[in-house]
Amino acid sequence: MADVEHPTALIADMGRRARAAARITAGLPTAAKAAGLRAAASALRAAEPAILAANARDMAAGAERGLSGALLDRLKLDAARIGGMAAGVDAVAALADPVGQTIDRAERPNGLQLARVRVPIGVIGIIYESRPNVTADAAALCVMAGNAAILRGGSEAVHSNRAIHAALVAGFAEAGLPADAVQLVPTTDRAAVGAMLAADGVIDLVVPRGGKSLVARVQAEARVPVLAHLDGINHVYVDASADPAMARAIVVNAKMRRTGICGSMETLLIDRGFGDAAALIAALREAVCEVRGDNHAAAILPGIALADDADWDTEYLDAICSVAMVAGIDQAIEHIAAHGSHHTDAIVAEDAVVAERFLAEVDSAIVLWNASTQFADGGEFGLGAEIGIATGRLHARGPVALEGLTTYKWVGRGTGQVRG
Amino acid sequence: MADVEHPTALIADMGRRARAAARITAGLPTAAKAAGLRAAASALRAAEPAILAANARDMAAGAERGLSGALLDRLKLDAARIGGMAAGVDAVAALADPVGQTIDRAERPNGLQLARVRVPIGVIGIIYESRPNVTADAAALCVMAGNAAILRGGSEAVHSNRAIHAALVAGFAEAGLPADAVQLVPTTDRAAVGAMLAADGVIDLVVPRGGKSLVARVQAEARVPVLAHLDGINHVYVDASADPAMARAIVVNAKMRRTGICGSMETLLIDRGFGDAAALIAALREAVCEVRGDNHAAAILPGIALADDADWDTEYLDAICSVAMVAGIDQAIEHIAAHGSHHTDAIVAEDAVVAERFLAEVDSAIVLWNASTQFADGGEFGLGAEIGIATGRLHARGPVALEGLTTYKWVGRGTGQVRG
Structure with missing residues (x-):
């Protein structure tokens, strides 16, 4: 089991497993990813009692810790919200798949056929706060774009997130998707966030979802690329x-x-x-x-x-x-x-x-x-679900959806060309 | 004049001037940018005696410092190399301009016309070593893509770089381009590199061009996004x-x-x-x-x-x-x-x-x-000149040319639409 006492080793281990899973999800045809997401949506609906029970524990703990009414409302799940979460996963399964799209192509004078082809980014870290539905939303978007996700939710939603994550992974397993395609960080120790932000080469992109202090911390500390907005002035x-x-x-x-x-x-x-x-x-x-x-x-x-x-x-x-x-x-x-x-x-x-x-x-x-x-x-904007809105200048700007969770590679097909 | 004793203040000041210049270059039509580059190429040719004299100072200092033959060869300029540098700037002026290109467009059901349009990134920092031709290459690419550049060349090429930079800026001035569109860091103190790498929000992107130790330092220290490759294994x-x-x-x-x-x-x-x-x-x-x-x-x-x-x-x-x-x-x-x-x-x-x-x-x-x-x-690959090759996963991969020095914005044109 994961070594929650050593956050750097924990994230490195999760990252290795995520990379292996990402190599599988990257090659899956659209239909296989969509089937995995639909199975995950069904598993969410089937797990409603378990998710509600887990959420009740979080709500009780939150009330005891004196969380504000607004925070408790964000945390709360009911049958309608679980149904909405599952419907959201189904909706992502129905989106157009950017992976494999040809951005442009050209034949060089020497006959080399060159194309830029969209491919998944790889391993995406999502760091979020109280809303447990992000667990399902973010997982669905990352996997539909062929990536693996490492999710780190807020401590106040820990039981809800675990129950949602268990349902997603059960659905994936049923549909033949790798379980490690979506991993939930098994500790709410803040040091795990630091380890994710420092995991250059292990995590390819971090998306923070939450309040300004979370986003500010991520932007200030991250050694990995971040897509986010701090303010909307x-x-x-x-x-x-x-x-x-x-x-x-x-x-x-x-x-x-x-x-x-x-x-x-x-x-x-x-x-x-x-x-x-x-x-x-x-x-x-x-x-x-x-x-x-x-x-x-x-x-x-x-x-x-x-x-x-x-x-x-x-x-x-x-x-x-x-x-x-x-x-x-x-x-x-x-x-x-x-x-x-x-x-x-x-x-x-x-x-x-x-x-x-x-x-x-x-x-x-x-x-x-x-x-x-x-x-x-x-x-x-017609993008379907979004993983967030980005105000940085590189990679993706504005609403970031499936395409923003991909990159490209250059693919050249020759007939023996050598450079003169 | 720039405060070379305080690198952070120096880079902040250069960054402010670069941002102001970038707002001008971002709006220039293709023909104006191309005319500026062609004027800079002419100025380089006209400045051949001054550049050769400056280069002779660098070569003499390099020989005295015991630089290797390979390094001295990279440093050395002659009439042919200056001609090649000017021809390279002219070639960039002839490239297709990515700025203003529409990536995609859609009409939403409410009638809102949405388009993603390529725009310059803003302020690009280039950190490079002994080859003085990078001063002209990088400046031309950054400005043709509508950006401003902050150049920090190696200490061994300081006089050559200053002479080349002076010629470029003189050409720009003649063609009505802002002088601050290309600035050369006026100190070879390594602390200025650190200040550039820390200049989050001031410099939008850093491109290191040079050996492995330079790239490794940039990748390890940078708080700003970096496009580069460390190895080509x-x-x-x-x-x-x-x-x-x-x-x-x-x-x-x-x-x-x-x-x-x-x-x-x-x-x-x-x-x-x-x-x-x-x-x-x-x-x-x-x-x-x-x-x-x-x-x-x-x-x-x-x-x-x-x-x-x-x-x-x-x-x-x-x-x-x-x-x-x-x-x-x-x-x-x-x-x-x-x-x-x-x-x-x-x-x-x-x-x-x-x-x-x-x-x-x-x-x-x-x-x-x-x-x-x-x-x-x-x-x-048919991209014309490249600013470098990137092996990271975000924004641009492989050879990075004019398009890689741009980003996009979402432009929406409505007729009074409000959200329900």
Whole structure:
């Protein structure tokens, strides 16, 4: 059994087994991976009593430890949530398989046939917090893309995660997939996270899923590549040319549809030439949003709180919005360059020239014209499930789904070519 | 002027200026970038006397420091080499521009038009050793892909690099490109390398170009993403089904065409069922290659040296080859999995089923069937110049050229869509 006393040795051992499993999953045809996932989904449904019992232990321990109501809600499983988890695994099984796709091909003058072909990345580490459904989601995405996964869930969900993991692995075994394709770190010791982050060459990619302190720790410590976002300090810029009704609809939706998601707007930038600014800010307030404005905004709508310097760099994840009045597109772009987090930024404008400048010059993973920032989501983008949203610049940006869990190799087919 | 006494502050300042320049180069049309590169190439030609004088200072200092003949040869510039450097910059100006290319697009059911569009990465750090031509090559590639570059060359080439850099920047200025698009670190203090490697968020990607100790240091220390290869422990596997004459031609070329490049073969794996093994090994020896074989190879060709355990993990970069006789494709794949460096591996076989298994199951950046490993080169792959070859799994694998110096953003164009 795994040596939970020595995290580095533990992760090295899990990594070796994951690499061996990944060599198998990498070569599986789409149908075999899909069958494995469907068997895992069935096993999840069949294990409902065991998963509920395990979850009850976690809930009791959580209540005893004084977890907040919000945390307990994230932790809680019921029949509907287990059914949703299984349906999510089935949905991943139905996605288009990126593995084996030819990205491009060429015949060289010497007759060598060259192609770039998508292949799995290898061993993916997922480090997550209280939501036990991530165990099933992440496992399904990693395996469908031909990888092996090493999962490290939060201590508060340990029993739930083990029960879900056992069901997944039982389903895989039934369908002939290697059990080591999805391994759950058998200790909740935080040193195991450190060992994963240091496991260069053992784990090929780490995806942290959870709150800001988890992501910050992963980004600060990791010696392995990380796909993640730390902040979603997203802006909507309302240009002078914006349609006032459209601007109100987009701004209220971007802020208030769900305030706690990473795609929600945190700062509203209004062109000083936009004639309907007072009504726009009033619409936010009517939606029960606290508004913190700069001096120009306060002059337009007296009585609103004044933003301080920190507001422009704050991800509220709440019904609070900072509002700055800017002198046109240039100042809007400068504000976003200075304060944004390269996640999702939107412009509302009828002037296509201004809009195209925004789309070209704002350096974010997602840029939108006349649409709400709340669309920043793999499902909304048609990718199926997402493993997360990335705001780094390399490999994958924005919603990361199956394709983002693959890489490519160069495949050359010759007839005896040698280099002159 | 830059504060060379405080490397972290120096790199932070250079990074700020690079970011500002990158925002300009990112938006330049192809023709403007190409004109800038052509002006830089002209400036290099015009600066030939100054570059030669600077190089003479480096050569004299190198001779005094007792640099080897090989190092002095790498350092040395003459009219032909300066002409070649300028021609290389002109060639990059003629490459297809990846920036602005649409990778894919889709219309969502709600009418949102989504596209993934290639954009520059941002600020690229290049850390290199004695060859001063890298100053021009790397600068041209980074700028043509819309990035800014921070170059840190070796101390032995400091005067040459400064003269080349001055010419490049003069050319850029003439063509209206920002001078800060290519900056040369003004100190050869090794602490500046450490500051670059720690400059997370300032430098987006580091590419080390040089020997193994440089690459190893960069990979070990970097807090920023790195594209590189440490080793090229490349294999040729000769299957029982191989054509003997083709096998001899490919094996001798893969090993001996140039022994010092990263794409050269280091280990030859011969199927025990291949009937022409003795002649194959003899051909290598006739080409004046030292052969170190396993027991099976020594039995076939008595008198060859026996390989020890370290040989299978050694990149000779010399006229030396380790030879193992393996029991078919499975053992060949296992050997490569255990000892390879994920760079370039080739199979010689007439049996297409065996060959396709090799191409699918060998996990290397480049896999080749019936072709020499010496083709592992951006130019040979039709990519134009390359910034390097990468053996990591993320972002770009194999030869990294203009496309590898870009990333993408999601661009959505709507008509007022809000999320339900």
